[in-house]
Amino acid sequence: MSGQLGLGDFFQKYLQKEPLIINKKVLQEHYIPDVLLHRQQQIELIASMLVPALRNEKPSNVFVYGKPGVGKTACIQYIIGHLEATAKTNGANLKTIYLNCKLRTVANTEYRVMAELARGMGVEVPATGLPTDEVYNKFITVVDQKPQVVILVLDEIDRLIAKAGDEILYNLTRINSSLKNAQVSLIGISNDVRFMENIDPRVKSSLGEEEVIFPPYNAIELKEILERRAAVAFRPNALAEGVLEKAAAVAAREHGDARRALALLKVAGEVAERDNSEKVKAEHIDKAEESIEKDRVMDIISSQPKQSQLVLHAILLTTTGRKMETGEVFEKYKDLCIHAGQSPLTQRRISDLIGELDMLGIINAKVISKGRYGRTREIYVSISDELLSKIKVKLQEEL
DNA sequence: AGGTATTCACATGAAACTATTCTCTGAGTTAGG
DNA sequence: TAACTCAGAGAATAGTTTCATGTGAATACCTGT
Structure with a gap:
């Protein structure tokens, strides 16, 4: 878009286009439907x-x-x-x-x-x-x-x-x-x-x-639940063939979580609208999955206290060799602290913080024994490179 | 070869401490009667 | 004398520190063959 005319055009187009989602409320987490299926x-x-x-x-x-x-x-x-x-x-x-x-x-x-x-x-x-x-x-x-x-x-x-x-x-x-x-x-x-x-x-x-x-919902039940909601939330014919099935299948994979299925559907709808797509397609579900994961991680990170962010940063900077130990991370962390003018915490605390980050699912940390060479946590990060660099940038900003 | 004993590098636990935020209480102060 | 102010005592909480103890298995060290 160049210049104001272009932008005006853009807004016009946006208004003329019929939205895919016509009732977002139904897809939101706290909405309680009149009928609870399968319960x-x-x-x-x-x-x-x-x-x-x-x-x-x-x-x-x-x-x-x-x-x-x-x-x-x-x-x-x-x-x-x-x-x-x-x-x-x-x-x-x-x-x-x-x-x-x-x-x-x-x-x-x-x-x-x-x-x-x-x-x-x-x-x-x-x-x-x-x-x-x-x-x-x-x-x-x-x-x-x-x-x-x-x-x-x-x-x-x-x-x-x-x-x-x-x-x-x-x-x-x-x-x-x-x-x-x-x-x-x-x-x-x-x-x-x-x-x-x-x-x-x-x-x-x-x-x-x-x-x-x-009990968890199975994929079929999830699909029915989604159908019921989608009928209200989306404009008729807004969903391409197989979208509901896909969302249901993804969510069923993770202990039949209906909340997740609904979130997927909602985000997929939003993604599709932004893409100017006629319909919500299966690929939008994939994008939604990524986007949800990204939001989740970013949210967690920014809601983390400074010290914890420092620890995470230390981990990400050390991670070049794929996996590392508590001691290494602690050393790196101390460096960062001096750099950032913060007084470093004890190794005891860092150990706990690493454990917390693990619980949050941002990093993976597993205690292993290396026999003669002690016992420690083996830490590694399993995040896509793209997201990883975004996180690094974010941490730089925050610290 | 087979069996113990060591040893490393932290993990894990418990308790105690610090700083912050907030209520409650009672002493001291003030203003009006 | 009633109303008000203000400092100090107690609580709850989050985040740490200090001190103490635990731990899995790769090695070092025996042992008897």
């Missing part, structure tokens, strides 16, 4: 467990397992929504609080969970400054004001326990004994199936009263 069984099961709440009786504690993107959260929110609505029309005293424990700043410690729960009940609790049991008391007091059933949904509870220990669960399961009027039930949602194994047995028995397992 009828689980929904009925959970609903039957919770139904005593409508008669002001305490439902069992429920535990829900399943890999990411298999509809756990969506189902629970769906059920809870209907349950609350029914309770309202029938005059039952029911209150539900949904809490996602993954969110870093919201609820990944005992204090924050309790504070958030108390807020859910309508008490203002400061972000810091109070003793934890004070918050417990506040929560108990509000809950116990009147006879009611309170259902607490703790999503991604495994993360919470990993960070903050299982004391919270113990306290929450015992909370009923300090309540006179109200009753509290717990719904735990976990991605990790083996989560229960290393938990205080006292908690285990009371929390795991009922368990529901969400």
